Amino acid sequence: MVKLYEVAKVIRTKNAGPFKLTIDIFFTNTEFYEKAKNIITKHLISRLYNVSEDFIEGIYFVDSVLGVKITIIKEVPSDDVKTSDVYAAQQHGPLIDLDI
Amino acid sequence: MDEIRVYDVSAQIGYGFPVESLETALKWNPHVLVAQGTSTDAGPYYLGAGTSYTESECVKRDLKLIIKASREFGIPFICSVGGAGADVHVEGVLRLINLISKDLGTKLRIAVVSGEIDKDWLKKKLLSGSKAGRLVNISRLSEYLTIDDVDASVRVVAQMGPEPIIKALDLYFRGEVDGIITGRSLDVGVVAAYPLKFGMPKNLVYHMSKILECGAIAAEPGSSSDGIFGVVNKDYFLVKPPNPRRRCTVTSVAAHSFYERDNPYMEKLPEGYLDVTTAKYIQYDERTVMVSGSRFVPQPYTIKLEGVKLVGFRSISIAGSRDPIFIKKIKSILEDVTEVVKDRLNHIPQDEYVINFRVYGINGVMGQYEPVKNPQPHEVGIIIDVVAKTQEKANSICALVRATLLHHGFEERKTTAGNIAFPFSPSDFPAGPVFEFNIWHALELEDPTEPFKIKVIEFPR
Numbered sequence: 001m002v003k004l005y006e007v008a009k010v011i012r013t014k015n016a017g018p019f020k021l022t023i024d025i026f027f028t029n030t031e032f033y034e035k036a037k038n039i040i041t042k043h044l045i046s047r048l049y050n051v052s053e054d055f056i057e058g059i060y061f062v063d064s065v066l067g068v069k070i071t072i073i074k075e076v077p078s079d080d081v082k083t084s085d086v087y088a089a090q091q092h093g094p095l096i097d098l099d100i
Numbered sequence: 101m102d103e104i105r106v107y108d109v110s111a112q113i114g115y116g117f118p119v120e121s122l123e124t125a126l127k128w129n130p131h132v133l134v135a136q137g138t139s140t141d142a143g144p145y146y147l148g149a150g151t152s153y154t155e156s157e158c159v160k161r162d163l164k165l166i167i168k169a170s171r172e173f174g175i176p177f178i179c180s181v182g183g184a185g186a187d188v189h190v191e192g193v194l195r196l197i198n199l200i201s202k203d204l205g206t207k208l209r210i211a212v213v214s215g216e217i218d219k220d221w222l223k224k225k226l227l228s229g230s231k232a233g234r235l236v237n238i239s240r241l242s243e244y245l246t247i248d249d250v251d252a253s254v255r256v257v258a259q260m261g262p263e264p265i266i267k268a269l270d271l272y273f274r275g276e277v278d279g280i281i282t283g284r285s286l287d288v289g290v291v292a293a294y295p296l297k298f299g300m301p302k303n304l305v306y307h308m309s310k311i312l313e314c315g316a317i318a319a320e321p322g323s324s325s326d327g328i329f330g331v332v333n334k335d336y337f338l339v340k341p342p343n344p345r346r347r348c349t350v351t352s353v354a355a356h357s358f359y360e361r362d363n364p365y366m367e368k369l370p371e372g373y374l375d376v377t378t379a380k381y382i383q384y385d386e387r388t389v390m391v392s393g394s395r396f397v398p399q400p401y402t403i404k405l406e407g408v409k410l411v412g413f414r415s416i417s418i419a420g421s422r423d424p425i426f427i428k429k430i431k432s433i434l435e436d437v438t439e440v441v442k443d444r445l446n447h448i449p450q451d452e453y454v455i456n457f458r459v460y461g462i463n464g465v466m467g468q469y470e471p472v473k474n475p476q477p478h479e480v481g482i483i484i485d486v487v488a489k490t491q492e493k494a495n496s497i498c499a500l501v502r503a504t505l506l507h508h509g510f511e512e513r514k515t516t517a518g519n520i521a522f523p524f525s526p527s528d529f530p531a532g533p534v535f536e537f538n539i540w541h542a543l544e545l546e547d548p549t550e551p552f553k554i555k556v557i558e559f560p561r
Contacts, residue, residue, distance in 0.1 A: 014360050015141065016361055016362035017236065017540070018140065018537055020236065022361065024359075048471060049469050049471075050469060050471070057362060060363060060364050062354070062357075064350075065358075067364065069364050071363065073236065077536075078143065079143055079536045079537050080536065081411060081412075081414075081454055081456065081485075082454070084465055085467075090466070091465075091469060093465070093466055093470065093472075094471040
């Protein structure tokens, strides 16, 4: 078993507008990408991010670039007085230790 | 024309770009120079406060190079400017253009397309039956935009599509202006306007524009402060960075469809959407990628409206703790402190202020998403964050929270001279007005140019 953080070339998060968090993961190794495709589900993201599956707008796999995109509707939008991350640039923490 | 050549000089006006890149790109004979300078990325504050998030010296430097190149090569420029992109922001940039015109010793006639939406026009539109549905299904936004929302907003802008810019380009081709400056604009539209005017296919133009709009971010190594060149014809388009240190690869270009978007296959546009599922990317030469095969799907025309309302004023205090018992009990201590303060403030309605603690070392970065439960760091950083109806109230509530937290007598406490360390004196900072988006809706529009006024302004003024 290896951790996602070790095998992904890029794990980044950002706003897609103030009301959505979008997570991009890119791989260089097809084997790890294919494994991630099987592991990353709405159920998993719901558990890792402690959000209801209804808030997970979509999970997309783009084989040609070995990329995964996960988009979550935020309960605390980035323009909310209680936001902790205006650009949503540091929201990848729950994925770091994911076993691939 | 058989093909249209577009040079996008940078990811954002004010982020800078190498002069050499512009010089190289000019040798490739672009028909038009484009750059975007509007965004909501930096949050609702700038639209509400009417200030810019880019530094004016940097904006002036970038625009001066663009305008100078445009004059020397006899080609137009199309730039969206001003950050949040309302008239007050555009006016700030027009003042810079006035200085540029004087610096260059050249007269300039510019078509200025406003991105600000007149609130009375919008209310009339809604009253006459036009619908503006919210773009994201969250309870804070009205399902359909209301008159009250418009009244509550400080100002409203809309992302103009390419159509008002095409209208301004007609002025250019009649010899009446030298270039185009817009307020809030769809980034893709700034790039797409010129090739659309010359009849290039919408699927290719929009897809190329999507890749070009962030400058060299779609290249490898990527950069937000460098340019990228695009050539579109009836069958395909090519993208290439002029900077020899960068190249476009199939991966860098295809992966760009992920950037800041909720869906990597679909790009929403005013007149429909772009579907890149079937796109083909080919490495055309060492540094150029050739793209074809995406699909444009027409839909009823809508523009995206953005508006903010004032929610209060903020005051913060920054502190830290190094005490193991305090850190272990921090959650209940902060709850108790909030209760004590609320009790002291029982003369102020509770919905008139918000007390929020941000605890770095526990969950300061991720809040509700933080998966680590019960961490035991050796120290924590605390930001006391108060938002209230007026700045004075925010200041005084923040001071009260800070003093209460400093001396709060929790059980097992050993640090009886003070619970927290302040790095600064004074310890509290007024942070000014706080805004949030209350308009984030798509308005149906029959005429895509209707709300966007065009003025011709001569410089120096």
